[in-house]
Amino acid sequence: MVVNSKIPVHVSIIMDGNGRWAKERGKERYYGHAEGVESVRACTEEAIRQGVRYLSLFAFSEENWNRPEEEVKALMELMVKAMVNELPSFLKNGIRFMVIGNRARLDSSLNEQIDECMRKTADCSNLSLVIFMSYSGRWDVLQAARRLALEAASDPARAEALGNMSADDFSRYLSTSGIPDPDLIIRTSGEVRLSNYLLWQCAYSELYFTDILWPDFREKEFDAALAEYAKRDRRYGKVK
Numbered sequence: 001m002v003v004n005s006k007i008p009v010h011v012s013i014i015m016d017g018n019g020r021w022a023k024e025r026g027k028e029r030y031y032g033h034a035e036g037v038e039s040v041r042a043c044t045e046e047a048i049r050q051g052v053r054y055l056s057l058f059a060f061s062e063e064n065w066n067r068p069e070e071e072v073k074a075l076m077e078l079m080v081k082a083m084v085n086e087l088p089s090f091l092k093n094g095i096r097f098m099v100i101g102n103r104a105r106l107d108s109s110l111n112e113q114i115d116e117c118m119r120k121t122a123d124c125s126n127l128s129l130v131i132f133m134s135y136s137g138r139w140d141v142l143q144a145a146r147r148l149a150l151e152a153a154s155d156p157a158r159a160e161a162l163g164n165m166s167a168d169d170f171s172r173y174l175s176t177s178g179i180p181d182p183d184l185i186i187r188t189s190g191e192v193r194l195s196n197y198l199l200w201q202c203a204y205s206e207l208y209f210t211d212i213l214w215p216d217f218r219e220k221e222f223d224a225a226l227a228e229y230a231k232r233d234r235r236y237g238k239v240k
């Protein structure tokens with residue numbers, strides 16, 4: 001396969017601004033989240049058209065558990081509803097669905113739905129759609145470090161090998177193992193921060209910030225981000 005380096009293999013989006021979008025319309029925050037699902041669909045379809053292989057979306061952070069209970073509940077219900085509604089289109093369009101994050105904090109019915117959706121789309125290969133739920137970058141690095149510590153403690157020979165591990169070896173302990181690092185990270189809504197997202201994996205990502213609120217971020221806005229990416233010169237510390 002010919003890889004066009006101007007098209008990012010992996011686009012990741014911090015989907016922000018749903019609450020403000022709803023507030024601007026005098027509505028409850030929930031309406032913004034529901035409208036945001038439409039943007040997910042639009043960007044997923046556009047990603048496939050453009051030849052992007054991985055689209056990952058920050059849907060709910062570990063810190064988002066601190067939001068009011070009714071908002072958390074509404075977001076979880078929206079997730080279940082969206083998965084059920086979208087499954088036929090995932091299968092039709094060859095979309096592999098994955099969820100990454102601290103799934104122990106999700107309730108069991110949501111986890112069952114996620115498992116079913118992941119299992120049914122496991123052989124789809126047009127696009128991997130990765131949803132980060134109950135995720136934070138520090139949680140990811142920490143869970144990797146904890147597993148490594150346990151492995152080292154259980155076997156002295158293994159401990160010595162782990163003492164010499166490379167960055168690539170370490171990456172295999174992250175929850176994103178097997179998924180290439182994002183080439184492009186987009187954040188909507190005008191905030192210029194990563195909010196504890198993919199901290200290890202973003203080392204050489206191109207960052208793109210836009211004032212557009214997530215429910216207004218559709219095909220045209222996605223293409224504008226790709227056009228900006230195509231102009232970037234990725235040097236990785238070298239001289240060109």
Ligand code: IPE
Nearest residue numbers: 015016017018019020059060
């Ligand atoms: C993003 O929109 C969705 C989540 C973080 C779950 P927000 O809900 O953060 O919307 P704003 O930032 O308050 O406008």
Ligand code: IPE
Nearest residue numbers: 014015016058059060061195
């Ligand atoms: C980041 O948005 C998390 C997600 C988009 C899921 P937040 O709205 O939670 O981030 P902060 O609080 O503005 O940093």
Ligand code: MG
Nearest residue numbers: 016017018019
């Ligand atoms: Mg926000």
